[in-house]
Amino acid sequence: MNKVLSVEALHKSYGAKPAVAGISFEVGRNEIVGLLGPNGAGKTTTIHMILGVLQPTTGTIRIEGRDLATDRSRALACTNFTAVYATLPGNLTVYQNLRILGMIYDVKQLSSRIEELLVQFDLKAFRNVKCGLLSSGEQTRVQLAKALLNRPHLLLLDEPTASLDPSAARDIRATIREFTVRDSVGVLWTSHNMYEVQDVCDRALFLSHGKILLEGDPKTLPREHGKISLEELFITVAREPLTLGAG
């Protein structure tokens, strides 16, 4: 498997309290990996470290073979993300936000790339509308357009469909799936929607108390651990992680 993301022995502590406790995993090309776990399990901390906005206590992160700690700019040039807590400035229009970030990511033929994404995410009508005036669903589409702006090799999606209706969420999943295959992208996807995870993820990592507790195919994992559904497995991870054992 050709690795896009390689995380080794990643550890983050706040004082004596570990938020992420020595996790290691990889994301390959054409692969969508679900990062699952209850609130406070360390998912967002992990994503923040991969995005370079949080420095790990120890451990290494390599994106396309580039060490994030020593080659940050080049590592992040082929990465992008969307997260519910990182909305684009509401006082700029959709076009303006995409233009500014496109320049930061050094996107070639930026104008045509923006127009392409506006069509792809059905945002033509909102081109000159300030992002703060959009509905949450429309804002999500803008964020996804932004996330694909630089044709990233690694895409980090922190609950990308959290504010979408089921129909819009399905369309977005299909778009990301298509993009993943077409452009050989690796995706790290967090979600609390277990149906979504089973539908879209090739592999799932269950995080609990900063550690990877389980790893495997989300379609077969429940059965392997004596559970009826992924949701039931999730609840067990959240409430009784010790009953599952490492691994």
Added chain:
Amino acid sequence: MKTLRFNRAAAIVLRQFYLMRGSPARLLPLFVWVAIDIVLWGFITKYLNSIAAPGFNFAYTLLGAVLLWDFFGRVMLGVTTAFLEDVWSRNFINIFATPLSISEYITGLVMTSVSTSLIGLAVMMALAMLVFGLSFFVYGLMLIPFLLVLFLFGIALGVFASAVVLRLGPASEWLVWPVPALLSPFAGVFYPLSVLPSWMRTVAHFLPPSYVFEGMRTIVLGGRFSGITLLWGGCLAVLYIILAGGYFVRVYRYAARTGLLARYSAESAS
């Protein structure tokens, strides 16, 4: 070796341009407050000229000093306001989770300040010349290094103030606004440093603007002003830029290490 990409710094400038184009509330302060200052001090100098002994024009000392000091203030606020836009719109993750380097970001803030402060300077010079008859020929070519030293120190202070806000959280922005007013008594904007008590004079010698205003007064009063003295002020300003840049990088690394950057609006680092 890390290379600075102009396109990325230009994106920071473009962002400010978009914000100003769509918002008179951002555009007007670029020249309204400085214009009011020039008008106010213009009339004060007119009045002083009418009651003082003939032959001395207060416009060259007072109005000129106001213009230079306001220029310095605009340069500093040009940097900090551009930075605060990212604070106000909670944009740190979108900005810092990109290939943008800290030096490119700061360069963008400085480029923004260059353009906004030049607008303010042009308005002030036009008003001072056309309405109050202030001729800049009095200062001669020294006007250029005067402006340069004030510009460099304004940049240094703007970067330092931004780092302080990054370190202390969004609520600390109020610390930024009064900085020029706090420095003005020490910088000898309106009076010679000789009137200050000795401890204030010592502080003044560490402030690049004090060399500018001493020089300006010396020239207006017909004395000889050594360029070497101003060069010392310029060197101090450059030193402060290096220190301020270093401090910003240090605070940024602290913010990334403690989680402050990712959870900035919470104003707490664990």
